[in-house]
Every structure is written in C-alpha cells, then in structure tokens.
C-alpha cells in the first residue's frame with residue numbers, strides 16, 4: 001500500500017522529461033525526491049497530483065488508480081506547492097474553510113486541529129487577515145497549515161523549508177514526522193540533503209528524468225564516500241559527473 005509509481009514516462013508536449021520512473025512511498029514512510037535543477041522532480045509531482053497525464057505507466061495510491069478513479073486518488077493527497085497559491089480577496093479563515101469544505105471535513109474536530117496548527121506557526125490571531133498583508137514566510141506557513149490540517153494519506157511537500165525561519169523549519173519536521181507516525185506517506189523535494197537526512201527514511205535520486213538511486217540516507221552517503229553531515233556535497237558530485245558526460 002501507499003504510493004506506487006510504476007514505469008512512468010511523461011512530461012510536456014514535445015518534451016518527454018520522465019523516462020521509466022518507478023518508486024514507492026510506503027504507508028508511514030518519508031521519502032525525499034532529490035536531484036539537480038531540471039532533473040524532473042516537479043514534473044514527477046505534477047504527474048502524481050494529476051496535473052500532467054503520463055504517456056506510459058501507472059500511479060496507484062492505497063490501491064486506487066489515478067487513471068481509473070482520478071477523484072478518489074486525488075482526494076487522498078495534501079499538496080504544498082513551492083510557490084504559495086492564495087486568493088487575494090479571501091481572508092486566512094475563509095481560505096482554510098474553503099479548503100476543508102473541498103475535502104468535506106469542515107467540522108469542529110478538524111477546526112480545533114486547525115487552531116492548534118495556527119498556534120504552532122504563530123498565525124492564530126490572523127484569521128481575518130488578507131494574503132496581501134502576509135510576508136513570504138507567512139504565506140508559506142498558510143500553505144503548511146492548509147496541508148497539515150487535512151491529515152491526508154499522502155502529503156506532498158515541495159521544498160518544505162523554503163523561506164521559513166529555523167523555528168518554523170523545526171515545526172515542519174515535527175509535523176512531517178507526526179504524519180508518518182499516523183501512517184500517512186510523505187513525499188518531499190529538497191536541496192538540503194544533510195538536514196533531510198536526519199528525518200527521511202529514503203532518498204530517491206532523479207537524474208535526467210530517470211531514477212538513478214533509491215535508498216537510506218546512510219546508503220546514499222556510503223555510495224559516494226560521504227558522511228551524513230557532508231551529504232550536501234552530493235550535488236557537487238552529481239554536477240561533476242554530469243559535466244564529464
């Protein structure tokens with residue numbers, strides 16, 4: 001169970017980016033999809049959230065197939081995009097209610113969880129605020145609250161630490177761990193490998209649209225003569241290897 005991506009090829013019209021991509025994120029597992037700029041991470045995510053149609057291959061989430069039951073597949077996903085998407089004319093409170101209604105979980109119990117999350121990110125007194133009043137980091141936090149409140153079977157986070165202060169980064173790690181403890185699958189992208197190594201179960205490396213490695217942080221470090229603390233150097237090694245080919 002969990003997310004199973006089998007032999008996906010796809011991308012954009014006239015530009016096949018992903019070639020035979022297969023990997024899994026088991027229930028309760030935290031997987032970081034990593035790679036150099038342009039390797040195909042966002043393209044992979046766009047296929048999982050159903051924004052792009054694969055030319056080949058299958059995507060199955062907890063036994064529900066994206067091609068056969070798209071609505072049931074997508075309703076299991078909470079997605080935090082790299083760039084926050086907010087409507088200028090809706091207050092923070094209205095945004096959260098809209099999102100909950102869309103997932104048909106706008107009830108008192110969920111709202112108490114929302115208030116807990118708002119407190120964690122120090123937004124509890126800003127329910128009447130419009131997005132234009134939010135800083136970049138605050139907009140990112142709104143997206144985090146929106147996603148974590150859903151308790152979805154699959155959480156997808158594109159660059160979870162971007163624009164966040166260190167305090168908020170720690171909160172995000174704690175909340176991601178909490179999702180995994182609840183049995184939900186977590187797929188994230190990041191360029192901060194040494195930080196991610198502290199809490200992810202597995203790295204899946206994309207190189208030119210293909211999976212070139214899948215394994216634990218220790219296995220990735222060992223395979224390249226690195227330590228967990230020096231894992232950020234992995235991208236330099238990848239870039240050197242790319243320059244040589």
Ligand SMILES: Nc1ncnc2c1ncn2[C@@H]1O[C@H](COP(=O)(O)OP(=O)(O)OP(=O)(O)O)[C@@H](O)[C@H]1O
Pocket residue numbers: 011012013015017035036037038039040041042043044
């Ligand atoms: N809308 C698009 N139309 C055509 N090609 C695109 C489009 N978006 C991305 N690409 C191409 O797809 C390839 C993979 O891009 P993608 O955004 O998936 O990479 P990424 O691994 O997420 O990179 P980054 O770390 O920079 O976010 C790149 O060659 C890119 O130019």
